[in-house]
Amino acid sequence: MSIYADLILDHYQHPRNNTLLTPGVSKSVDVNNPLCGDKLHMEIIEKDGVMQEIGFTGEGCAISIASASMLSEYAKGKSKAELLDLNAQDVVGLLGIDLTPNRMKCALLGWEALIKLLNN
Amino acid sequence: MNVKKDFPIFEAHPELIYLDSGATSLKPQPVIDAIVEYYSTYSANIHRGLYKISEKASAEYEETRSVVARFINAPSPDEVIFTHGTTESINLVASTLGPERVTEGDEIVTTVMEHHANFVPWQQLAFNTGADFKVIDINDHFELSVVEKSDRRGEGHQLVIDLKRVITNKTKILAITLVSNTLGTINPVKEIIAEAKKINPRIITVVDAAQAAPHNVIDVQDLECDFLAFSGHKMLGPTGVGVLWGRKQLLDSMPPYQFGGDMINEVSLEKTTYAKTPHKFEAGTPHIAGVIGLKAAITYLQQIGLDKIRNHEKELTMYAGRWLNDELSDAITFYGPRHIEFMAGIITFTMKGIHPHDIAQILDEQHIAVRAGHHCAMPLHTQLDIPASTRASFYLYNSEEDVEKLVEGLKKVKKTFS
Numbered sequence: 094m095s096i097y098a099d100l101i102l103d104h105y106q107h108p109r110n111n112t113l114l115t116p117g118v119s120k121s122v123d124v125n126n127p128l129c130g131d132k133l134h135m136e137i138i139e140k141d142g143v144m145q146e147i148g149f150t151g152e153g154c155a156i157s158i159a160s161a162s163m164l165s166e167y168a169k170g171k172s173k174a175e176l177l178d179l180n181a182q183d184v185v186g187l188l189g190i191d192l193t194p195n196r197m198k199c200a201l202l203g204w205e206a207l208i209k210l211l212n213n
Numbered sequence: 214m215n216v217k218k219d220f221p222i223f224e225a226h227p228e229l230i231y232l233d234s235g236a237t238s239l240k241p242q243p244v245i246d247a248i249v250e251y252y253s254t255y256s257a258n259i260h261r262g263l264y265k266i267s268e269k270a271s272a273e274y275e276e277t278r279s280v281v282a283r284f285i286n287a288p289s290p291d292e293v294i295f296t297h298g299t300t301e302s303i304n305l306v307a308s309t310l311g312p313e314r315v316t317e318g319d320e321i322v323t324t325v326m327e328h329h330a331n332f333v334p335w336q337q338l339a340f341n342t343g344a345d346f347k348v349i350d351i352n353d354h355f356e357l358s359v360v361e362k363s364d365r366r367g368e369g370h371q372l373v374i375d376l377k378r379v380i381t382n383k384t385k386i387l388a389i390t391l392v393s394n395t396l397g398t399i400n401p402v403k404e405i406i407a408e409a410k411k412i413n414p415r416i417i418t419v420v421d422a423a424q425a426a427p428h429n430v431i432d433v434q435d436l437e438c439d440f441l442a443f444s445g446h447k448m449l450g451p452t453g454v455g456v457l458w459g460r461k462q463l464l465d466s467m468p469p470y471q472f473g474g475d476m477i478n479e480v481s482l483e484k485t486t487y488a489k490t491p492h493k494f495e496a497g498t499p500h501i502a503g504v505i506g507l508k509a510a511i512t513y514l515q516q517i518g519l520d521k522i523r524n525h526e527k528e529l530t531m532y533a534g535r536w537l538n539d540e541l542s543d544a545i546t547f548y549g550p551r552h553i554e555f556m557a558g559i560i561t562f563t564m565k566g567i568h569p570h571d572i573a574q575i576l577d578e579q580h581i582a583v584r585a586g587h588h589c590a591m592p593l594h595t596q597l598d599i600p601a602s603t604r605a606s607f608y609l610y611n612s613e614e615d616v617e618k619l620v621e622g623l624k625k626v627k628k629t630f631s
Contacts, residue, residue, distance in 0.1 A: 095578055097571070097629050106630075129570050129586060130600020152600070154568035155630075199570065 096190045097155065104159035109166050112148040114138055119146070120213060124206045126198055131157045135206035142173045149206070154199050156192070161203030163187045168207060177211055179204065214525045216517065217610050221245065230581040230615045230622075235394055235559055235588075235606030237446045238427060240510075244449055247509035251502045258498055260475060274501055277508040278491070284511050285422075285441065286432040287458050294457040294464070294491045295504050299423040300330040302442030302457035303388070305494060306419055307334035309467045311386070314417065317343030320384040324349040324357055324400075325596050326393040329589040331421040331442075335388050349379055349389075351596065355396045355550050359405065372401055374408040380416065384409070387418045391425035395590045395604065396549045397530075397559030399429075403436050410437070417463070423447055427608070428526060428557060430519050433458055445503060450510035454503030457494075464490040471496040522609045526558030529607045533560055533616045540620050544627050548597055558607035561588075564623070567630050569603040575629055576622045583619075 119136040126132075131153030138146040147165045151158070167187055168176055184204045185192055192200055217223050219241040222231075231239060257267035259274045278290040287293060296302045311334075315321065321339045323332055325348050339346035350358040359379060363371040380387065387409050391402050406418045419440040422431055427448035433441050440463075445454040459467075469476055469487055476496040478486040487493045514522070531553055537545055537560070548561045564572055573585035584604045587594045594601065605619055 095575070095629075097575065102630070127591075129568070130594070131568075132600075154570040156571070196570070196574070 096192065096196075098190060101155060101159045101188065101190065104162040105155040108149075108158055108162040110148050110162065110169075111150060113150065114146050114148045119148075120210050122206050122209045122213070124202055124209065126153075126157070126202055129154060129157075129199065131199060131202055133157070133161055133202055133206050135161070135203065135210060137168075137207075137210050139173060139211075144168050144171050144173070144176065147207075149203065153202065156188070156196055157199040157202045160184065160188055160200045161206070164203045164207060173211055176207065214517075214521070214609055214612075216241070217612075219243075219513075220610055223610075226580070228580040230579075230618045232605040232607065232611065232615065232619060233582045233584050234427070234447070234608035234611075235424065235604060236584050237452065238449050238608055239610060240451070241449055241513050243513050244451065244506050244509045248451060248502045248506045251505050256502075259501055260492075270501055270505075273505050273508070274499070277504045280508050280511050281456055281458075284431070284515070285426075285456075285458055286434050288434065289461060291489075291491055292458055292461050292464065294459070294494045295499055296442075296455045296457050297453055297500070298444040298446070298455035299328075299421060299442045300455075302440075302455050303331055303419065303421065304334050305457055305470045306440050306442075306459070307338050309470050310417065310463065311338040312342065313467070315339075315342045315344045315385045318383065319344040320347055320381060321345070321386045321388070322347045322349065322379055322384050323388040324390065325351055325592050326357070326396055326398060326590065327388070327390050327592075328394050328421065328423065329591070330423070331388050331390055331419070332592065335386065338386075344385070345383075347379060347384075348592070351396075351398075351593075355393075355548060356398055356555065357400055357405075360401060372404050374401070374404050376405070376408050376412060380409045380412045382413050384413055384416055387416055388421070389418070390421040390423075391429070391431075392422075392557045392559075393590075393593075394424045394559070395561050395588045395593055395602065397557040397561065397606075398550050399425075399555050399557055402438070406437055424557060424559075427514075428519065428523050439463055445507040445510060448510055449513060451500070451503040451506040454500045454507050456507075461490060464494070469496070470494050473497050475499075517609065525609060526607045526611075527553050527556075529611055529613065529616055530556060530558050530560065532613055533605070533607075533619065536616060536620045537562075537623070541623055541627065545623070548599075548602060559604060560606075561602050561604045563599055563602050564626065567626060569601040571630070572603045572623070572626050575626045576619070579618070579622045579625065581619060581622045 121136040133151035135149040255266040259271040282290040361373040422443040426443035446452040569585035
């Protein structure tokens with residue numbers, strides 16, 4: 094079975110929350126995976142422990158972009174505690190496909206950015 | 214060329230289209246047999262046992278030295294050192310000869326198309342000694358910028374090498390690859406070395422032959438280089454074994470690389486004297502089975518003939534170039550020379566809007582193995598202004614059918630993302 098399911102391709106070609114937020118209000122972080130050359134810039138606005146807004150830009154493979162897109166959809170409106178509670182399996186679970194260890198790094202790049210922002 | 218039957222991996226995976234020989238080659242039965250034979254019938258240590266199976270192991274090991282010497286036309290087997298691979302071979306030179314020859318204000322020259330194995334050790338040596346680290350760029354034809362060819366159409370081309378802006382009398386080391394693992398460019402290393410030695414006769418030249426040795430006839434006396442390194446596993450041999458060839462006089466003048474067993478002459482409480490070249494550089498029990506397997510690999514390659522292998526790869530590369538151009542020219546960008554005489558059997562490309570990892574993954578779903586990433590050549594990818602690329606590399610077991618499957622596979626990639 095191909096991992097390039099319609100949903101993944103849709104999120105890759107039309108990423109959700111693929112935007113920059115209001116500077117000064119948001120926190121931002123840059124992460125990258127030098128092995129594949131993937132780069133993500135993520136921004137969040139958090140208020141009273143709740144994720145108000147999230148946006149990201151970047152370039153990468155279908156898996157990394159789709160994963161960041163799906164994670165951003167999931168994260169909106171969730172509490173900080175809830176999001177910090179996510180583990181790698183949960184994040185891959187959002188994609189709904191099986192990944193080889195090599196592609197896990199791609200799938201988890203957006204999560205890495207989110208965790209950095211939440212812990213910052 | 215009908216050799217697939219010699220490679221048992223195709224029995225285990227009859228569907229496999231293996232286009233990643235640039236990373237490592239598949240292994241023919243005689244190489245596997247040689248390794249199994251060592252482990253099952255004479256798996257003794259070398260150079261020390263006074264019994265028959267140890268003597269046989271020593272003889273096979275040392276015989277490989279002679280086979281390698283003839284393979285690269287080295288003047289003497291004593292100039293052949295067994296290492297773990299190209300990376301260790303180059304590190305050996307950089308860490309032993311390097312600090313003795315290079316001081317602050319000197320220059321080390323390499324090229325932007327090097328594999329990290331022939332780049333990072335020299336960058337590090339420059340960093341540690343305070344030497345200047347100079348990198349030869351590439352031109353629009355994906356060849357070294359110091360090379361000018363008056364006739365790009367091939368036959369009768371004139372080479373002009375201009376190193377005056379790069380090599381000076383302060384340049385202590387020139388490290389250069391015979392074949393780029395990413396671009397597939399075959400560099401005119403013989404001419405470059407000759408030109409470099411005109412400017413500075415004392416320059417030390419280190420040649421990375423990892424991508425060349427499996428496919429091209431190598432003659433170290435003709436190249437007139439000082440050191441040459443290659444790996445066994447890219448030329449049908451086992452992983453974990455490689456070769457460093459060096460001029461005897463230089464090797465004799467260099468300090469040992471590692472210290473311990475096998476590399477000594479005599480050890481006392483006060484001091485140690487070292488064994489002679491090449492054993493001075495082979496501390497500890499080496500990869501005996503690997504070395505013996507390498508002999509089988511070279512014998513196999515020579516039985517088929519490197520010229521025949523190179524011609525086969527040329528045909529496949531041209532066939533692939535034509536097909537890809539006909540079917541996918543709107544979607545694909547190629548990174549490599551256009552003339553087959555300057556090209557190894559390597560095709561590196563990107564596809565618009567599709568990440569190389571996604572290309573490789575969709576090809577894998579069709580049992581086609583290619584490499585995606587920066588191929589251990591990050592400075593080159595930075596220079597090309599791409600984060601990564603996809604590489605298909607050919608070897609003797611590939612066929613026109615493999616090329617056709619690749620083209621079909623890439624059409625599917627394009628369709629998936631359309």
